[in-house]
Amino acid sequence: MSPVGTVAGTADRKRTTPRPAVTAPKRRLVVVSNRVAVPRHGRTGGEGGLAVGVKAALEESGGMWFGWSGKTVEHDVGEPEAAGLFEAGKTTYAMVDLTRRDYEEYYNGFANRSIWPLFHYRLDLADFNRRYLAGYQRVNALFARRLAPLLRDDDLLWIHDYHLIPMADQLRHMGCRQTMGFFLHIPWPALEVLLALPNHRALVQSLCAYDLVGFQTEDYRRAFVDYCQRELGATVDAEGTLEAFGRRVRTGTFPISIDTQSLAEAAEEAAGSRQIHRLRDSVRNRDLIIGVDRLDYSKGLLVRVQAYEHLLRAYPANRGRVVMLQIAPPSRMEVPEYMQLRHEMEAACGHLNGAFAEFDWTPVRYLNKGFSRRMLAGFYRTARVGLVTPLRDGMNLVAKEYVASQNPEDPGVLVLSRFAGAARELDGALIVNPYDLEATAEAMQMALALDLEERKDRYRTMIDRLRSHDIDRWREDYLSALAA
Ligand SMILES: O=P(O)(O)OC[C@H]1O[C@H](O[C@H]2O[C@H](CO)[C@@H](O)[C@H](O)[C@H]2O)[C@H](O)[C@@H](O)[C@@H]1O
Numbered sequence: 348m349s350p351v352g353t354v355a356g357t358a359d360r361k362r363t364t365p366r367p368a369v370t371a372p373k374r375r376l377v378v379v380s381n382r383v384a385v386p387r388h389g390r391t392g393g394e395g396g397l398a399v400g401v402k403a404a405l406e407e408s409g410g411m412w413f414g415w416s417g418k419t420v421e422h423d424v425g426e427p428e429a430a431g432l433f434e435a436g437k438t439t440y441a442m443v444d445l446t447r448r449d450y451e452e453y454y455n456g457f458a459n460r461s462i463w464p465l466f467h468y469r470l471d472l473a474d475f476n477r478r479y480l481a482g483y484q485r486v487n488a489l490f491a492r493r494l495a496p497l498l499r500d501d502d503l504l505w506i507h508d509y510h511l512i513p514m515a516d517q518l519r520h521m522g523c524r525q526t527m528g529f530f531l532h533i534p535w536p537a538l539e540v541l542l543a544l545p546n547h548r549a550l551v552q553s554l555c556a557y558d559l560v561g562f563q564t565e566d567y568r569r570a571f572v573d574y575c576q577r578e579l580g581a582t583v584d585a586e587g588t589l590e591a592f593g594r595r596v597r598t599g600t601f602p603i604s605i606d607t608q609s610l611a612e613a614a615e616e617a618a619g620s621r622q623i624h625r626l627r628d629s630v631r632n633r634d635l636i637i638g639v640d641r642l643d644y645s646k647g648l649l650v651r652v653q654a655y656e657h658l659l660r661a662y663p664a665n666r667g668r669v670v671m672l673q674i675a676p677p678s679r680m681e682v683p684e685y686m687q688l689r690h691e692m693e694a695a696c697g698h699l700n701g702a703f704a705e706f707d708w709t710p711v712r713y714l715n716k717g718f719s720r721r722m723l724a725g726f727y728r729t730a731r732v733g734l735v736t737p738l739r740d741g742m743n744l745v746a747k748e749y750v751a752s753q754n755p756e757d758p759g760v761l762v763l764s765r766f767a768g769a770a771r772e773l774d775g776a777l778i779v780n781p782y783d784l785e786a787t788a789e790a791m792q793m794a795l796a797l798d799l800e801e802r803k804d805r806y807r808t809m810i811d812r813l814r815s816h817d818i819d820r821w822r823e824d825y826l827s828a829l830a831a
């Protein structure tokens with residue numbers, strides 16, 4: 348299990364003010380996701396948007412969170428009879444172990460070597476081995492068998508992400524008639540790209556077993572509808588409801604967000620901490636540029652290092668004057684393409700430092716480890732520039748966290764890829780095409796040079812959006828649409 352994920356992660360910070368009351372669903376909420384953020388030793392455990400949003404919904408209304416336990420068992424010793432259950436507060440956690448083979452074929456295989464690269468437009472990296480597909484179907488069927496006996500007739504099911512697309516279909520085959528919603532955290536690709544997936548039709552057919560299918564952006568939703576119309580002959584009405592395979596499926600756009608208020612509080616508090624003082628002392632009077640990403644090829648890490656090299660070549664006055672801090676915790680290390688990226692990043696950062704470093708200045712600090720969100724908030728606030736350059740990204744919460752962490756009186760500037768879902772909302776960022784290295788370098792230069800008034804203006808438009816569209820709003824919008 349990788350150290351940093353959107354669902355499971357290190358301890359979260361408690362809000363100092365209560366969450367606003369939102370319309371809690373009257374029916375019991377059952378959340379299903381690959382990773383489950385289990386509370387440890389009474390501390391809150393969530394890290395990314397999914398964990399924060401789901402936990403808040405379950406704390407409020409009570410319910411169940413079902414998924415993989417994070418454990419693999421070495422041999423297939425026969426399936427356990429039932430999911431392991433335990434209660435914490437109003438929430439029941441129900442979790443299933445996976446055999447090593449299931450984990451390899453379902454998680455490392457179909458989820459992360461077939462769907463993930465394809466949906467992030469990396470056809471060159473996709474592997475459509477049929478063994479992976481079989482493992483994916485097998486684990487979805489196993490999850491459905493373990494969940495079905497725990498369900499009540501009027502439960503609301505909220506199933507998350509690309510690992511679990513066929514789950515509703517599996518449950519329906521077992522006779523489950525509950526309301527079921529799906530939310531996709533990653534991009535939905537254009538029709539021409541999706542057609543490369545050997546079982547694309549069956550996969551989309553299984554999505555039609557849901558009552559509501561939610562996407563991060565309107566572009567992804569439209570791409571899904573486009574596929575259904577052109578490939579399946581589905582009809583769609585003005586509200587985005589599809590008719591396909593004899594079912595009516597609603598579609599919607601629900602951009603995930605962050606706990607804006609608690610991030611801002613954490614950043615302010617962290618600014619006075621010993622570690623942030625240490626960071627500031629080490630950076631001295633230089634400008635800090637920060638990147639924070641799982642070590643994933645979709646995040647555009649290599650082009651980012653190249654763009655930074657362009658910055659140092661095209662604007663040599665920056666040499667000795669800026670420092671780039673790239674935090675890149677290893678992720679999915681059993682998938683060969685991720686290991687390959689690790690080697691490539693080591694070479695790229697080594698090359699850059701070798702070419703430009705001076706005896707008293709190192710241009711890039713490259714760290715293969717994760718930090719708590721509280722520490723990250725302090726790092727973000729210290730950085731004059733936040734660099735978020737994915738080649739394709741469902742949303743990208745780091746972009747939102749960077750903005751929320753800024754000092755309103757002296758905010759930094761976000762340089763953001765147009766291919767991140769977050770670019771649809773964060774229009775105060777300097778938006779770049781990350782494939783265009785020179786333009787990215789120019790945007791970095793501009794970010795370093797922006798005057799205070801313009802930085803404040805850009806920050807204000809973004810923070811207003813993040814305050815009105817925070818993580819509470821995301822789950823409220825999704826759950827009220829699902830329950831409607
Ligand atoms: O669980 P892992 O394999 O360790 O991966 C971590 C998560 O990565 C993906 O995150 C996505 O969801 C974010 C929140 O909606 C979104 O901002 C980001 O753009 C996506 O890449 C994945 O979709 C999650 O399921 C993983 O837990």
Ligand SMILES: O=c1ccn([C@@H]2O[C@H](COP(=O)(O)OP(=O)(O)O)[C@@H](O)[C@H]2O)c(=O)[nH]1
Pocket residue numbers: 351352353356394395396639640641674676716717718719720723742743744745746748
């Ligand atoms: O060292 C780290 C690096 C990242 N994160 C968190 O991991 C999440 C990453 O989410 P994002 O949507 O940016 O990308 P994903 O990794 O889910 O694709 C964010 O909440 C980060 O704050 C973290 O807690 N510690």
